[in-house]
Amino acid sequence: MSRQRIAIIGAGPSGIAALRAFESAQRAGAKIPEIVTYEKQDDWGGQWNYDWRSGTDRYGEPVHSSMYRNLWSNGPKEALEFAEYTFDQHFGRPISSYPPREVLWDYIDGRVRRSKVKNKVQFSTAVRWVDYDRDQDTFTVTVENLRSGKTTSSEFDRVIVASGHFSFPNVPDFEGIETFPGSVRHAHDFRGAEALDGKRVLLIGASYSAEDIGVQAHKMGAASVTMSYRTSPMGYDWPDGIEELPLLDRFEGQTVHFSNGETREFDAVILCTGYLHKYPFLPAELALQSPNNIYPAGLYRGVVWQKNPRLYYLGAQDQWFTFNMFDAQAWYVRDLILGRAALPAAEQRAAHMRTWRNRFQELDGDADDVRFQGDYIRDLIEATDYPMFDIDEVVQIFLDWKEDKVKNILTYRDKNHRSVMTGTMATTHHTPWLEELDDSLERYLSTPAAAAAPTDSDQATETVVISEEISVNGVDGHARVNVR
Numbered sequence: 001m002s003r004q005r006i007a008i009i010g011a012g013p014s015g016i017a018a019l020r021a022f023e024s025a026q027r028a029g030a031k032i033p034e035i036v037t038y039e040k041q042d043d044w045g046g047q048w049n050y051d052w053r054s055g056t057d058r059y060g061e062p063v064h065s066s067m068y069r070n071l072w073s074n075g076p077k078e079a080l081e082f083a084e085y086t087f088d089q090h091f092g093r094p095i096s097s098y099p100p101r102e103v104l105w106d107y108i109d110g111r112v113r114r115s116k117v118k119n120k121v122q123f124s125t126a127v128r129w130v131d132y133d134r135d136q137d138t139f140t141v142t143v144e145n146l147r148s149g150k151t152t153s154s155e156f157d158r159v160i161v162a163s164g165h166f167s168f169p170n171v172p173d174f175e176g177i178e179t180f181p182g183s184v185r186h187a188h189d190f191r192g193a194e195a196l197d198g199k200r201v202l203l204i205g206a207s208y209s210a211e212d213i214g215v216q217a218h219k220m221g222a223a224s225v226t227m228s229y230r231t232s233p234m235g236y237d238w239p240d241g242i243e244e245l246p247l248l249d250r251f252e253g254q255t256v257h258f259s260n261g262e263t264r265e266f267d268a269v270i271l272c273t274g275y276l277h278k279y280p281f282l283p284a285e286l287a288l289q290s291p292n293n294i295y296p297a298g299l300y301r302g303v304v305w306q307k308n309p310r311l312y313y314l315g316a317q318d319q320w321f322t323f324n325m326f327d328a329q330a331w332y333v334r335d336l337i338l339g340r341a342a343l344p345a346a347e348q349r350a351a352h353m354r355t356w357r358n359r360f361q362e363l364d365g366d367a368d369d370v371r372f373q374g375d376y377i378r379d380l381i382e383a384t385d386y387p388m389f390d391i392d393e394v395v396q397i398f399l400d401w402k403e404d405k406v407k408n409i410l411t412y413r414d415k416n417h418r419s420v421m422t423g424t425m426a427t428t429h430h431t432p433w434l435e436e437l438d439d440s441l442e443r444y445l446s447t448p449a450a451a452a453a454p455t456d457s458d459q460a461t462e463t464v465v466i467s468e469e470i471s472v473n474g475v476d477g478h479a480r481v482n483v484r
Contacts, residue, residue: 003033005035070437159312205272
């Protein structure tokens with residue numbers, strides 16, 4: 001029997017999880033398929049691979065990442081930690097619970113930095129189309145090398161879609177918005193809050209993107225921040241200068257009319273209106289079409305495309321858990337492909353999906369949502385050899401995080417949590433988040449107090465402490481623990 005060929009589309013955290021899953025099996029002595037991963041960016045990391053560009057990239061392709069320069073994790077790192085590669089293992093010391101983007105990218109990259117899985121990735125390569133041949137039971141994947149412009153096609157036995165679903169912005173229309181003289185952009189194109197200094201800012205939306213960009217704008221000196229909600233306000237104890245108003249009714253130049261009759265004038269508008277499940281490289285019979293939710297219809301155990309169980313999706317859910325959920329999904333998909341796990345018949349898969357979808361339909365609020373996703377991850381891990389971790393404790397970390405935000409939306413990032421993987425308590429970052437304007441890896445891992453009072457020439461420069469095991473480098477809605 002010939003060796004299977006597997007295509008992975010995307011080398012963000014989900015695609016890397018798939019590569020790592022197969023690598024783990026291979027290290028244990030298993031024979032794995034031939035794997036080819038296509039990544040349209042020049043490096044891996046997906047959303048966490050920051051690009052200053054917006055709109056189109058250097059090749060004229062739509063920019064994938066929604067990451068902005070001064071983003072810090074807006075959920076505890078202890079909730080996303082890999083079970084088989086901890087923050088302690090990577091950094092060699094405790095770090096704070098809410099690191100900035102570059103630190104998280106270094107962690108993602110570090111897990112696979114010294115492996116050979118990067119050899120399985122074709123970078124700067126965009127997938128143009130995927131065809132499925134029913135007679136041959138194979139996929140033909142057509143790609144373009146963006147550097148050379150060359151287009152090629154290859155056959156694969158199975159396809160893993162790991163391209164994420166937070167890259168195609170949902171851009172609604174508003175009456176009169178064409179008359180607004182200031183800047184208008186979607187959160188996908190937002191690259192930093194420094195330019196909002198002194199500006200009156202309107203954020204349309206009431207979820208994690210609006211929340212985080214709003215407090216970033218406040219931190220960077222915006223004159224005022226107004227968030228317009230459609231259904232209900234976030235309801236935090238906002239500081240002076242931040243407010244929530246109901247959905248806007250119309251624009252008249254700089255003046256915005258809201259549905260409660262109030263008006264405000266603005267200099268900048270940011271649409272925090274979510275993202276579309278969009279897979280332009282897939283025909284309709286293979287493409288997931290779903291609102292952003294934690295249990296999309298059509299995916300058995302959240303990963304297997306019911307209409308064609310040789311096609312898989314990773315990270316297609318709305319996300320509370322992130323990196324460790326992608327791992328749980330990747331390990332399960334790997335075991336299906338390797339024949340370690342049996343795939344039930346279509347009728348049994350449908351019944352399983354109905355059971356989970358019925359439970360999903362009954363969820364009422366964030367606490368229910370996070371517990372549901374925790375149970376979903378537990379169900380996947382129990383079917384594989386991925387290390388089980390205390391999922392209930394991670395759920396509690398999420399609930400504590402929510403409470404911390406209610407207490408103070410500007411200081412919750414200064415709180416510490418304990419790792420469920422190692423028991424290590426996070427340290428307090430040397431500078432409160434509201435005062436920290438440098439989000440670089442070097443600054444984050446430094447000890448600036450030592451530089452402030454040098455005792456000899458050796459202490460005259462800021463010290464950077466990094467584990468000897470790592471090197472310093474230079475990520476599927478909105479943002480929770482990752483950018484969304």
